Amino acid sequence: MPFISNTDQQQQQMLEAIGLTMDDLFADIPDELKIKNLELERGLTEQELQVRLQALSGKNSTHLTYFLGGGFYDHFIPAAIPALAGRSEFYTAYTPYQPEISQGTLQAIYEFQSMICRLTGMEVSNASMYDGGTAMYEAMMMALRKTRRNKVIIDDSVNPIYRVMIHSYTQNLNIELDETKHSDGRANRDAILEQLDKETGAVILQNPNFFGCIDDFTDIAEAAHEKGALLIMCCYPTSLGILKTPGSMGADIVVGEGQCLGLPLSFGGPYLGVLATTRKLMRKMPGRIAAETTDGEGNRGYVLTLQAREQHIRRDKATSNICSNEALCALQASIYMSLLGKKGLKDIANLCADKASYAFDRLTAVPGVKARWGKNWFYNEFVIDLPTDATDVVSKLIEKGIAAGFPLSRYYEGMDNALLIAVTEKRTKQEISTLADALEAIL
Amino acid sequence: MVVDGLYYTKEHEWVKVEGSTATVGIADHAQEALGEITYVELPEVDREVSAKDELAVVESTKAASDVYSPISGKVTEVNEALEDEPEKVNEDCYGEGWIAKIEMSDASEVEQLMTSDQYKDFFKDEV
Numbered sequence: 001m002p003f004i005s006n007t008d009q010q011q012q013q014m015l016e017a018i019g020l021t022m023d024d025l026f027a028d029i030p031d032e033l034k035i036k037n038l039e040l041e042r043g044l045t046e047q048e049l050q051v052r053l054q055a056l057s058g059k060n061s062t063h064l065t066y067f068l069g070g071g072f073y074d075h076f077i078p079a080a081i082p083a084l085a086g087r088s089e090f091y092t093a094y095t096p097y098q099p100e101i102s103q104g105t106l107q108a109i110y111e112f113q114s115m116i117c118r119l120t121g122m123e124v125s126n127a128s129m130y131d132g133g134t135a136m137y138e139a140m141m142m143a144l145r146k147t148r149r150n151k152v153i154i155d156d157s158v159n160p161i162y163r164v165m166i167h168s169y170t171q172n173l174n175i176e177l178d179e180t181k182h183s184d185g186r187a188n189r190d191a192i193l194e195q196l197d198k199e200t201g202a203v204i205l206q207n208p209n210f211f212g213c214i215d216d217f218t219d220i221a222e223a224a225h226e227k228g229a230l231l232i233m234c235c236y237p238t239s240l241g242i243l244k245t246p247g248s249m250g251a252d253i254v255v256g257e258g259q260c261l262g263l264p265l266s267f268g269g270p271y272l273g274v275l276a277t278t279r280k281l282m283r284k285m286p287g288r289i290a291a292e293t294t295d296g297e298g299n300r301g302y303v304l305t306l307q308a309r310e311q312h313i314r315r316d317k318a319t320s321n322i323c324s325n326e327a328l329c330a331l332q333a334s335i336y337m338s339l340l341g342k343k344g345l346k347d348i349a350n351l352c353a354d355k356a357s358y359a360f361d362r363l364t365a366v367p368g369v370k371a372r373w374g375k376n377w378f379y380n381e382f383v384i385d386l387p388t389d390a391t392d393v394v395s396k397l398i399e400k401g402i403a404a405g406f407p408l409s410r411y412y413e414g415m416d417n418a419l420l421i422a423v424t425e426k427r428t429k430q431e432i433s434t435l436a437d438a439l440e441a442i443l
Numbered sequence: 444m445v446v447d448g449l450y451y452t453k454e455h456e457w458v459k460v461e462g463s464t465a466t467v468g469i470a471d472h473a474q475e476a477l478g479e480i481t482y483v484e485l486p487e488v489d490r491e492v493s494a495k496d497e498l499a500v501v502e503s504t505k506a507a508s509d510v511y512s513p514i515s516g517k518v519t520e521v522n523e524a525l526e527d528e529p530e531k532v533n534e535d536c537y538g539e540g541w542i543a544k545i546e547m548s549d550a551s552e553v554e555q556l557m558t559s560d561q562y563k564d565f566f567k568d569e570v
Contacts, residue, residue: 148487283482283502306481309507317500317507 069422070406099304106302109290112334121247122276126287128330129273132257133165139253143230149201157182157209160411185373206234212381221250241349262336272329286320351425352380390419444471451562477503485521520544
């Protein structure tokens with residue numbers, strides 16, 4: 001929609017034509033809620049603005065070596081990805097509202113869905129969502145709609161950022177959220193099985209979880225199904241190059257953050273929400289699916305389908321208030337996955353796991369540093385205990401150009417000295433040594 | 444197509460009354476207008492409904508439409524076959540495409556529905 005400005009004189013003419021004053025138009029808003037004065041500074045010239053913004057951005061610490069993960073990871077992005085995704089026919093297309101004339105975009109979505117299904121071991125994927133957290137919320141609502149229940153069990157080894165999102169989204173809804181406390185870094189099986197009952201609509205778990213620990217949830221999926229509940233599993237797509245898929249563990253809905261698939265770290269997004277499920281549940285899924293079909297002459301073509309519950313069609317019947325997706329991000333992820341291929345994804349996953357394992361050994365050899373949970377299996381991220389406050393250590397290492405990790409005290413009580421460290425395929429042996437040496441020097 | 448012996452609503456639902464049980468579905472005109480039906484969201488068994496309450500939702504390729512209960516009562520049975528074969532509503536809306544059975548709480552409500560002849564007239568006017 002174009003912005004068409006109008007002058008004071010034109011506004012006056014319009015008001016006269018309808019016989020009202022400007023105050024009449026806003027009569028429904030109580031006086032005390034009307035803004036009297038915004039106290040805005042005078043406008044800046046372009047040059048002044050540039051100087052100010054540059055000064056602000058100059059405060060950021062840049063060119064750090066990242067050992068910081070917690071849901072967003074510093075993976076290598078081949079130059080071909082931004083080059084291809086930046087082609088104007090993809091870059092400028094927002095969302096295919098007239099799908100039949102957007103065959104290229106639809107095919108790209110179709111490929112994305114197909115790859116996500118293969119990666120997660122699920123039958124159906126939607127065309128993407130805002131980010132991992134919104135995907136998790138939507139998955140939870142899907143499960144509750146399907147089971148017609150209102151109790152959710154979520155382990156606190158699920159990314160705390162997602163849990164905060166779920167809490168705030170559901171604050172005014174009639175949903176009972178039961179949080180179980182992890183046990184030695186893994187999902188707390190005993191507590192989950194104990195809480196699971198005929199009122200439970202969904203169990204939400206993550207693999208690898210927020211602490212990087214890997215697990216097999218097949219038993220929990222079976223227990224949940226026995227009680228008529230669904231298992232929602234949050235995954236780290238890259239890890240699926242080597243880990244057992246959520247599908248083979250019996251998950252009903254799989255969600256995840258797709259940033260690791262060729263998208264840059266950008267302080268909040270745009271990121272990529274992944275949501276995949278079973279054929280049985282596809283009608284409850286938000287968003288739409290791009291499907292392959294043939295036209296009247298038998299030519300292959302793509303269509304948007306299963307979109308009867310989309311917001312732009314019938315708002316009151318919509319399954320979600322998110323009606324658009326992250327098509328460009330999904331495209332980037334598709335290019336990443338297709339360039340790497342099955343073997344490449346496996347190689348990346350192995351590199352992450354091996355390098356993290358090396359870093360774990362190297363760091364726990366530093367005097368005073370301990371593994372928090374003994375010999376737990378982890379993927380590319382793990383927790384160490386420092387002899388002192390982890391937040392202080394992280395601040396000191398930033399000055400040396402190292403983002404050492406995520407201090408867990410921010411989200412977990414009693415974990416003041418615990419530091420979550422992520423290692424991707426980008427980290428070199430040298431960088432890992434630099435971290436270990438720097439840590440040793442300040443402890 | 445209008446089947447004799449059934450009752451109809453202005454929203455194009457049909458009702459078949461047998462004793463105190465009312466079987467409900469959507470009329471031929473409705474399934475025709477909706478096009479290819481891809482999904483039917485059935486009500487819960489044992490749910491109490493009042494006349495004109497939303498009973499079910501019928502989805503076609505591009506829309507989701509409400510089906511209103513023509514009658515008050517308790518849902519005693521739903522046509523679960525529609526979960527796998529929603530196209531039955533298109534193929535046989537008065538037979539295998541039925542949606543729900545309701546144990547009527549007030550049989551006099553039937554009198555407020557249209558008979559097949561009245562529906563034919565109403566239908567003619569609407570078209």
